[in-house]
Amino acid sequence: MFFYRIAVSLIRVLLWMSYPFSAKNRKFLQGRRGLFKQLREFSETRNPRQPVYWFHCASLGEFEQGRPLMEEMKEQNPKIQIVLTFFSPSGYDVRKNYEGADLVCYLPLDGKRNAEKFLNYVKPKAAFFIRYEFWYGYLSVLKQRHIPSISVSTLFQSNAVPFRWYGRFYRNMLRKVTYFFAQDQNTVDLLVGIGIQSVSLAGDTRFDRVADICRHAPKNELAAAFKGDSHAMVIGSSWPEDMELLLPFMKEFVDDIKFIIAPHNIEEEALQKIEEELPYKTVRYSKVKTETISNYRVLIIDNVGMLTSLYRYGEFAYVGGAFGRSLHNILEPATFGMPIFFGNRSYRHVNEANALLKKGVAFTAGDFKELRDKFKRFFNNEEERLAAAEECRQYVSENTGATQLIMKYIAQQN
Template structure:
């Protein structure tokens, strides 16, 4: 425990040292400056007769896993109150106005004092930690106060710290969690191997989220006009390393299909680079006009938040990130049904990527030639493409239901 406290102190020091040099760390620290004022105001204005549920997410990906639960609980009781916290600026900045939550804020840095103060203001009936967010101070104080803590869509790896010889501290931390709802059987097995029995396999709540998106995505008249009668490839969350593979492919194939590009980075420099590299008419979404948009071959999405709904307009998808740190969300294109392509480096830790590869509906690519060759398999074979599309949709539907299982558990504890 002493070592953990020292680590937290060192993190604080490192954040302040990096303050002048890191925009992300500046947002991280500035956002936390007024967090207790926000929590105090919430405490003073909340309805004391209605329960509060606290959800904590590291960032956007975890938010998408917690979102189905928050929305299901709010739909059942619109008067209950939800406090949503984020660890990272990238999650908070995008979802700070999330309407389902009664309060959205940063999570104060871990430690007994911060945890006690936070919980005194929030007074949650239960706390939900999404995927693999575990904080010793918060879990310890929750346990002391007899407030249930629930880990949802839990995903743990064999080589994670709790399962190593030096992992006693981490094992002790996991044992403070009241109940686990893991994504996969491997996580169930790992938890039981260290003596944790309060576990039930639930699956990944993101399947419920993307299935719901598929049912309720509104038509985008501008994008529909751009696509017109053409086939389209949606390029989602692309990074420069992805574009190195994609640009030669796009130059060769843009006469065959239309392209909708949603880069991970929408800074002006990146958008201009894409535009300058392509010898075709491109248009940015923010500047497009419905009457003329169909004249363009390439539509560049220069905003955040649209990508999920864009996949409904695609016959093919390329998802970025796998040439860097990690593959981005491939469940979104899967739910709309289409062949999915991604880089051949950082994807093996992504369960759904491995499952879709095994089913023969997703495809890794190492270079432009491999992408072109695998894509051409479907370009002139509609029957094969539709078969893949149906298999993608089936995969998503087969794995829904985690939200219902977890909300049933919550109902039992009321």
């Protein structure tokens, strides 16, 4: 515990030292200014007779996993109040106006004093930590106050710190969690292996989220007009490393299909670089008109939050990130049904990527030629493409239901 406090203090110091040099860290610190005043105002104005449920998400991906549960709880009891906290600016900036929560804010940095102040204001009936982010101070105070802490869509690999010889502190922290709803059997086995019995296999709530998106995805007139009668590939969350592979691929196929690109980075400099490298009729979403959009071959999405519903306009998908830290969300294109392609490096820890690869409907590529050859299999055979699309949709459908399992647990505790 002593070393943990030292580590948290060191993180605080490093954040302030990097303040002049890191835009992300400036947002991190600026966003927490006046945070306890915001929490106090919530405490003073909320209805004390209605229960509060606290959801914590590291960033945007975890929010998408927690969202089905938040919305189901609100639907079953609209009077409950939800406090949603983020650790990262990338999650908070996008979802700070999320209407499903009564309060959206940053999580104060961990520590007993901050945890006690936070919980004094919020007074949650239960706390939900999404996927993998755990904080010793908060979990300790929650346990002391007999407030249930529930881990949703928990996912661990065998090489994670809690399961190594030096992971005693982290194992003790995990034992403070009231209940775990694990994504896969491996996570269940790992937790049981360190003496945690309060765990069950529920699956990933993201399946419920993407299935709901597919049912309710809004139509996009501009995207529909751009696509017309052509086939299209949606390129989601692409990084520069992905574009190195995709640029020659697009050059070969741009006369045959259209491309919708949603880059991970939508800063002006990054968008300009993509435009300079694409010698085709290219247009940004924010600058195009409906009556002329069909004249273009490449549509660049220069906003955040639209990608998920745009997959409905694709017959093929390429998902970025696998040449960097991690493959981005491939469940979104899978739920709309299409062959999916991605880089050949950082994907092995992504359960759904491995499952779809095994089913023969997702494919890795290390270079342009490999992508081209694998793509041609479906481009030249419509029957095979449609079969792969249906296999993707079926995979998502078979894995829904985690939200209802968690709701059943919550009902039993009330």
